[in-house]
Amino acid sequence: MRRILNLLFLQFQTVLALKKYMALIIFMGIFLGAVNPQMITFSGALFIMATCYSTAFYEEKSKVNYLIYSLPVKPKEYILSRYIFVAINTMIATIISSVLYTGLISLNIVTINEIGSLRSLIYTMIAIGVFMMAILIPLELILGFEKGRIAIVFLAVFPMVFSTELMKYLPNINFGILIVKVLVVLCIFTLILASYFITSNIYDKKDI
Template sequence: MKNIINLVKLQYSSIYSIKKYLYTIISIALIMTVFDRNFIMFASGMVTMGLIYSTAFYEEKSKMNYLIYSLPVKPKDFVLAKYIYGFLNTLLVMLLSGILFMVLNILNIGPFTELTLGSISLSTFFIGFIITILVLPFALILGFEKGRLIIVFLVVLPICFAQSLIQYIGSININPTITLIAITLLVIISTVLSYMITSNLYIKKDIN
């Protein structure tokens, strides 16, 4: 457990190396949200992508991943730390986007067309979830160079369709409790399967 915590901290230390890039993304996201309130959904996706995807890209370019091979760390722990890092950042962006939404409402900067705090939070979670269980595995196994086209497609896809998906789910005439349980089970099962497949493939990559 201590190794995993240290690995997660190592992920966050990478943020300092790309802080100018992240500041730029956050600034653009905030400015666009002020001028177009409905841009908050896309802005949340941009920040989530910056924290998760861009950090992983920097680590590969700087050869930081090779440092892991020289440490007494199991490959499965390294992969698990990546997943934890992804979900922590997703929750962080959900919190920040929720605060921004409420501040803009208090300042009467709006209104938000067909957007609620719940829909923004769900969309942000969906974007972070897809990046964590699909984009990161491709980046870890294939690398950003070999898997560039697939990775870019998987990054853009959830950002573009997150809002539409949430609206579609909301339009389905199903008990909210059942919907919540179904989504929760889907998230847990998908995450576990993704982690198991990724960690096993990463071990083979590590051995080779």
């Protein structure tokens, strides 16, 4: 557990090293959401994209694969730390978007009917986080930026493009029914677990 926490600390150190860039991303997301409330999902989506993409890019440039294989750290622990890292940043992004949403509603800049409910916003952020964990992380770890640059860039931007539409259609799903909640949670859990185990097995055999 300590090794995973140290790996998480290492990844957040990378984010702190990019504090000016991250501050710009957060400001840009909040600005877009404030100017055009229909784009409120961008405030959180930009943060998730920046943390997932930028940290992975800088880690690859710093040859983190050689570091992981030279330390008393199992590749599976490193990959697990990446998934936890994205999960934490998804929570942070959800908080950022929720605060902006609450501020816009409180100041009567926009109404709930115009941009949807806070619940829909939270579900959208979770959906983006799950997408990043299940799809983007495996590509970053397995292909790397040299081989998969185009695909990784496309997939990093993809959730932001459709986040507004996703927020519109999510309310059509009745999450109030217990069986629906259970099925959604099971699907998410299964998808992330499958992604993690597949990525771990391939990464463990990866030629660095």
